[in-house]
Amino acid sequence: MPEYSLKDSIITSLNAQEPWPDNVMLFQPYEVEQILLPDNASCLAVQAFLKMCNLPFEVEMRWNAEFMSPSGRVPFIKCGAFVVSELEPIVQFAANKGVSLCSRLSxxxxxxxxxxxxxxxxxxxxxxxxxxxxxxxxxxxxxxxxxxxxxxxxxxxxxxxxxxxxxxxxxxxxxxxxxxxxxxxxxxxxxxxxxxxxxxxxxxxxxxxxxxxxxxxxxxxxxxxxxxxxxxxxxxxxxxxxxxxxxxxxxxxxxxxx
Amino acid sequence: MGTVHAKADHGEVGGGLFEFEEPVDLDDERTLPKPSIQLGGVRARVDRVHVDGLSRTKDDVVRGTVNDLFLATDFEDVILRAHKVRRALDSMGCFRDIGVLIDVSSGPDATPEGLEVTFQVKELSRIVGGINTTVSENEGNLVIGVKMPNVLGRGERLHAEYSVGHRSTSNFSIAATKPFPRTPLVPVLTTSIFQQNHEYPWSGYRLLDRGVLLDVAFKTSPRTTHNLQWEGLVRDTSVLSKTTSFKVRESSGPQMKSALRHIVTVDNRDEPIFPQRGTRVQFSSEVSGLGGGVAFLKSELLGEANVPLAENIVFQVSGALGVLHDMFGTELTEHFYLGGATTLRGFRQRGAGPHSDNQATGGRMYWASGVHLYTPLPFRPGAGGLGDLFRSHLFANAGCLAGPEESSAMYLSSLSQVRVSIGAGIALRLGRVAKAELNYCVPIRACAGDATAPGLQLGVGAHFL
The missing domain is CATH 1.20.1050 (Glutathione S-transferase Yfyf (Class Pi); Chain A, domain 2)
Structure with a gap:
């Protein structure tokens, strides 16, 4: 399971005021020859989420994406100095920047x-x-x-x-x-x-x-x-x-x- | 210093007992202590050689070693050769104590000038264990080792070691060594399997190396050692924390490396630590990429010269030079780094050269040099005893590290951006392989992005610049 320390969440929330930068990159394994079924599903889910939020990003494929990820799982995004991996933390991260898809839900x-x-x-x-x-x-x-x-x-x-x-x-x-x-x-x-x-x-x-x-x-x-x-x-x-x-x-x- | 006891037997001709207690340097021109006897003229031949105390050591290696003795023609020759044989037996690493006894030969086959030489040896026990501490590049380790000397009877050794470092890294290695003492160039073959953990907080990564190392060491002259090595390893690089620079993060992941290496060392110094005189030059070259995912050429030259100015005052000049040429896949871990108490003093560990978010990313070309003036401690406290383990020194270091992304013209310009530091301090000899230094350093020239460490700096290591 990925570890999230208190320090990280504080840094993340301090960063909330900054808008979503243009140079966000999403890192994932090679789609054609490398990626496996479970990884592909989660990469696609994150991509779909970011597109639904209308947040710009670029997909970058790396052979070692899994090892670069702070949680050891793909995908992860690099947003300025921040590196956030997997769907739920990314959703949280976007919400801290004021972008949320479920704000009107009860x-x-x-x-x-x-x-x-x-x-x-x-x-x-x-x-x-x-x-x-x-x-x-x-x-x-x-x-x-x-x-x-x-x-x-x-x-x-x-x-x-x-x-x-x-x-x-x-x-x-x-x-x-x-x-x-x-x-x-x-x-x-x-x-x-x-x-x-x-x-x-x-x-x-x-x-x-x-x-x-x-x-x-x-x-x-x-x-x-x-x-x-x-x-x-x-x-x-x-x-x-x-x-x-x-x-x-x-x-x-x-x-x-x- | 050796002593030769000459006991003249009353009445009998040529009877005597010569015994070495310590390794004797008879090649020296030093005069023997009184009473001096002219041994050169006494004709003698060796009739018989006994080796007492052999149990599992094979006869053929011992026979090969002592054969030299039969070629002696006069008495001095016998002593010198006996000493050489003693040293050869000692270097086999099979025996604990070696005593030499020379006597006139007796029995039916004895010749008039005949002598009998007896070596009394004690074999090392089959298994030796030990716990000790070692120091490497700024890390102290507790080492638990098991050694099996002379496993097969011809000087073969098995050596297993497990160590825990104070930075909570753990390593192990198992090595098998086979010497060939009677062949030309005296090669020693070593195979080892190892796992090594290293943490580099200055660069924000951790390494886990698992691999195999084959090594052939041989000597082309008594002072020249060559090492020919092949190393195959799987290297796991991981980042140390969430705040690690992205550049370091990019190079994480498992990697396989297969490399050939040649290291030649010419060491003419009189001592490895605090030498009085002599030079040492080491040149190592590495070709990586025979299989595996990383290919490069790497050469490094290290040199050191010592000149005695007066008694116990030594002037030392040292230099280092390295070039790395990347073919593909060379990551941060292969780079050169500069700075720290053992290289460029007055800078933080890996403090000179390219950084990314305060983490050293290293370079592909460097040079560094140092000049030292070593003197005994001021007012010589503890002279002749503990005080001799210490030296005080004045030093100046200069060096430069060029980053990987620059073009060849940029390389030249960045190699001329010299970093300089000076300082003074006290050095302590730790055994015969390492030393510790406490220095007060003043960095004089640094470049943008360098991390300097002015003030007191403590360094422990085997090799210092």
Whole structure:
């Protein structure tokens, strides 16, 4: 888990008065040959959030983005002298600068939004980690090659091994490691069902775009567009057409290339 | 100083016992203590050599070492060769005490001028452990070591070491050494596996090196040592804190390096610490990029000359020069850094040269020099005892470090932006490998961005400029 010290939050809030600079950069791994499913989802979610807020940024791809990040996870943004990683701290950081998507929500709605966001981190992220690192076929044919693509031999092998151990440890602690693929997919199905029930036939979860929409978009869009040997995950998500159309809507609106 | 006891046997011809208690420098022109006997003219030959106390040391290495003795033609020669053999046996690192005994030979095969030489040796125990403290580049370490000398009977050594530093870094290494004492150039082959942790708060990063080092050391002359090394390592660079400069942050991540290195050292000094006279020159060159993700050429030249001006007053000039040529992937960790109590005094550690957010990012070319005047402590307190561990000195340092991004023309101009500092202080010898210095420093010239440290500065290390 990332550590945030009191000092950092004080510095961050002191910095609140300054407007959003123009030279903000978002760092992430190489999209074509390196990035993995869970990382891609969170990078896309942050990008969608920043675009929803209309905050300018540039995407910078680095092989060592993961190691440059203060929390060890991608993506992170560099805003002046500040380095902030992952969606929630970035949302907080933007809010300190007076940019927020959920300011008009009531506190119950905010609590509800947080609950759905943690549902996604607890289910979808773990499922993506499970598929990428524990599911043998996916690990061997996709994860291994992609994760070691930026390192010379035998460093790639060493890095892949140590990262797999770290992910295994995490999933074991969360009791996900012993699940079968079917159980994982059932969890995903459950998660998608509650999300699509909440969404109903609205355009966005709370009427207008919020960080929850950004997060859902990041995961759903990544899962349905990534080709993996294990089709189960994509098929499960594709069954929930309202989520898929939400992802398509956000893609159209914010990511449409001219 | 050695003593030669000559015990003239009454009545018997040529009988005697010669015993060395200390390493003797018989090559010296020094006169032997009285009573002096002319040994050169006495004809003698060695009939037999005994080596007592061998158990696991293999015969062939010992035989190879003592063979020299049989070539002696007169008595002086026998003594000199016996001494040389003693030293050779000592340098094998297998024995604790070595005694030499020369006697007339007896028995049926004895020749008229025949002698018997007996070496009494005590083998080192199979396993030796120890806890000690070491000092390296401004870091003190507690070292726990286990040594297995003479594992296979031919001087092979296994050495494992675990150390904890006062900056809470931990390192370990396991090294296997195999000497070849009877081959020309006396090569010594060493293989080691290591993990090293280093923290560089001045640059805001931490290193974790894990790797393999193969080393062949050989001598082309008694004073010239060569080291040919191959090093393969995986280096994990991570930033120390959230406030670390972004430039340092950019170079974090794991990296693999495979490098060939050649180090030649010519050391003519009389002492490694506080020498009276002599010079030392070390030239090291490194080619990295035989596999791995980083490729560069790196050369470094270090020199030192000592001139005695009067008794115990020594004038020392030293200099250092380094060039790094990057091919690809060279990060901050390979850069040269300048400044600190062991290099450019009067500057903070890594204080001279390019900085980014107050963190040293190093350079790819540097030169540095120092002049010293070493004298004994004023009024010589404790002379002949503790006081001899101390020296007072006056010094002046100058140096320059050029950053990586400049063009070759810029390099020249930035290499002429000299930093200068002067000062005086007291130096303390720590064993025979390190020293500590407490200096009062006055930086005279610094450039924009340099971090100076005027006033008192304490430095501990093995190599000083």
């Amino acid at each position: 506190s119950e709605e905010k609590a509800e939004m947080r609950a759905y966001m943690s549902l996604i981190t607890n289910v979808l992220v773990n499922a993506e980690l499970y598929i990428s690192w524990i599911h043998e076929e996916t690990f061997n044919s996709v994860t291994k090659t992609r994760n070691s693509s930026v390192y010379p031999w035998p460093l790639g092998w060493i890095q892949t091994r140590s990262k797999r151990n770290a992910v295994t440890k995490r999933l074991k602690a969360l009791h996900w490691h012993d699940k079968t693929l079917d159980q994982v997919l059932a969890d995903v199905e459950q998660c998608c069902k509650s999300l699509s029930q909440r969404l109903g036939d609205r355009d966005y979860f709370f009427g207008s775009p919020t960080e929850l929409d950004a997060l859902v978009f990041g995961h759903v869009f990544t899962i349905i567009t990534t080709r993996l040997p294990c089709r189960g995950l994509a098929e499960t998500v594709l069954r929930h057409s309202s989520l898929v159309s939400l992802a398509k809507r956000i893609d159209e609106k914010y990511f449409k290339r001219p």
